[in-house]
Amino acid sequence: MPCKRARAPAMRDVARLAGVAPMTVSRALSGHPSVRLETRDVVIRAANKLGYVHNFMASALLRRGSKLIALVVPNVSNSVFAETIHGLEEVLSVEGYTLTIGHSGYSKDEEERLVRTLLGYGPDGFVLTGLTHTRATRSLLTRAGVPVVETWNIGTKPIDMAVGFSNFDAALQATELLIKRGRKLLAYAGGTQTDNDRTQQREAGFRAAAAKAGLIIREDWVNTMPMELSSGIELAKRFVQMRRKPTALFAASDIIASGFILECNRLGVRVPDDIAVTGFDDAPLGEAIEPQLSTVHVPQREIGRVTANLILRRLAGERNIPRTHDVGFRIVSRASA
Amino acid sequence: MPCKRARAPAMRDVARLAGVAPMTVSRALSGHPSVRLETRDVVIRAANKLGYVHNFMASALLRRGSKLIALVVPNVSNSVFAETIHGLEEVLSVEGYTLTIGHSGYSKDEEERLVRTLLGYGPDGFVLTGLTHTRATRSLLTRAGVPVVETWNIGTKPIDMAVGFSNFDAALQATELLIKRGRKLLAYAGGTQTDNDRTQQREAGFRAAAAKAGLIIREDWVNTMPMELSSGIELAKRFVQMRRKPTALFAASDIIASGFILECNRLGVRVPDDIAVTGFDDAPLGEAIEPQLSTVHVPQREIGRVTANLILRRLAGERNIPRTHDVGFRIVSRASA
C-alpha cells in the first residue's frame, strides 16, 4: 500500500511557498492577465516543486466547470461505440476534458440510473446513445442545463442536439441493394434489444424496402440475436438445415454478417450464389473476408468527433447551433451482394 | 438549449421539505443506523419528490470518497482493453462506482499527463495498463494513497498491486507450439509501441523460445506494426513475394494473425502447410476463421473483474492483500499450427 493518504498540496501550499496569497496562485495558474510575469514565474515554479495538481472537484462545486463530459453507451465492448468514444476523446482531451463513462447494457432504466449518478459529478456536457429515453432521463438532462448530445440516430426531436444518421434510410438502401440483385426471399438478422431505437429503425427500414418492392417477409426469417460473430455462425448452421431457404440476408451488423459468411465458407454454402449478404457498420473485418462484405459505411469515429465539437462550441457560448447533425452513411457494394 | 441551469436540489432543500436538518438528510440517505425509521421515510420521500441527486463533488472535496475510479488505457478501440473495461464496470457499477477514462495512446508521457489530470478528480482507485511508467507517474500515484492496480502484465515490482499474466511465458509457449510442429524458420509480428512492456515481453518470449531450440531469428522477419487486421493482410502480401520464406509466424495479436490468415486464403497460401500461425489474445475471430487460429487464451474481462475486486477489498479496509495476481493464460491449439 502506498503511504498514508497525505493531503495533496493545495493552492494554499503553493501560495505559502511562493510567498503570495492563494488567490494570486489561482490567477497565475489560470493564466489571468493581471498577474505580474515575475510573480507568475515564482508561482509556477512553486507549483511544480510541490507537484500541485488542480482539484477539479472544488472548481466544479463552484459551478465553474468540472471539465468532465459524461457518456452513456450501451456497451463498451461493442467496437462501434469504442470508435465513437475514441473520436470523442481525440477532440475533448486536447481541450482538457475527461470522460466519465457508464454502460446502460441497452436498458433505458439503467440509463436513467446512470444519468442520475453521472449528473452528480457536475459534468460540463452529456452524451447519450440513441434517441429513446425514459421521461425522467429527458427531464433530468433538460434541467441540468448543460449541452446534451444524442448520438447514432436522428429523426425525432432531440433533448438538445443529435449527431447521427437515419438508421431507417440506411437499412432501407442496404436492403434495396439485395433486391436490385434480384433477390426476393429476404431474411433479417439484428440486435435483440427492445429498448434500442437504432435496431428498431434498421428492422423497419428492412421491412419498408421489402414492402416497396412488393415482397412478403416471412416472420420466422426475422432473427434477433446478440451482435456477435457467434450469432452469424449460428445463423449459417441453421441456414444449411432449412428446407425453404432465403436467397438474401440483411444483417444489421457487420459482425453478424461476417460470422455468417465465415461459417458459410466452412459449410460449403456459396456467398453470394446461394445467399447474398449485406451488413451494417463497415467494420474492417468485412473487407478482410472472402467474399468481401457489402455494407453500410457509417462514420463511427466521426460521430464522436462531431459530438465533441458541438459540445465545445456550446461551452464556448456559441448560440443558434442546429439541433440535428446528419453525418450521413454510404452504401458499400462489394462481392457478398 | 435546455432551460437556464437552475440550481439542482441540494440536501438543504430536502431538509426544508422534510422539516429536518441537512445533517439528518445526509444520515438518512446514507443509511446511517441512528436515524429513526419514520424520519428516514419522510426524508427519502422528500428526496424523491424533489428529484435529489447526490453531489459527489462535495463528498470528494471532503475526501470521503468520490466514488470515481480512474483508468488509463492505451486505446479504447482495442477490443482487448474494451473487454477489460467491461469487466471493471461490471463489478464496480454494482457498488456505485463510476469510471473516468483516459487514453494514453501508448505514450508514457501522455500517461503521466493523464494521471495528473485524473488525480484532480480525487478518484478512490486507479487502474493503469502495463508495468512501465515514468518516474513521476509512479511517485504521483504512490503519494495519492489510493489503491493502484497495474494490469495486463506481471513481473517487476508494481506501484501497489498488479493483475495480469506473464506475457513473456505466454509468448514463449506459443512460439514453442510452432517449434513442436517442426517449424524452424520463425517470423514475428507484434505491436509498434516502444513504450509497451507487454509487447516487449512478447517479443522477448518469442526470441527466448527460438534460442532455447537453437534457432536463429532473421531480424528482417521481425515485424512491428499496428495491431490491426490490415497489418496481417500486408504481411501476407509480403509473404507471397518473399524468395526465402518463413515456415511459421507468431503474431502477438489475434487481429494481426487473423488478417494474415484471411489474406493467405485469398492469395492461395495454405495455412498451416505453407506457414503455421499462432496468435495471441484468443479473440472470437480466431475461432471463426478457417483454419482456426492457435492462440494464447487470456482472460481479458477477468482482468477487469479481479482488478475491481482488489480495489473494492482495499477500499473496504482489508490489509495484507497480495500485491501480484496472476490470472494465467492457456495455450489454445487449433488448426493453424
Place this chain on the structure above:
DNA sequence: TTGTAGGCGTTATCAG
C-alpha cells in the same frame, strides 16, 4: 497588481 471574505454541498464532530 495583489489580497480578503464568503460560500459552493456535504459530512465529522460534538452538543443537545
Place this chain on the structure above:
DNA sequence: CTGATAACGCCTACAA
C-alpha cells in the same frame, strides 16, 4: 436520535 458548526479547495466579488 437530531442539530449546529466547521471545514474540505477553489474562485467571485470586492477592497486595498
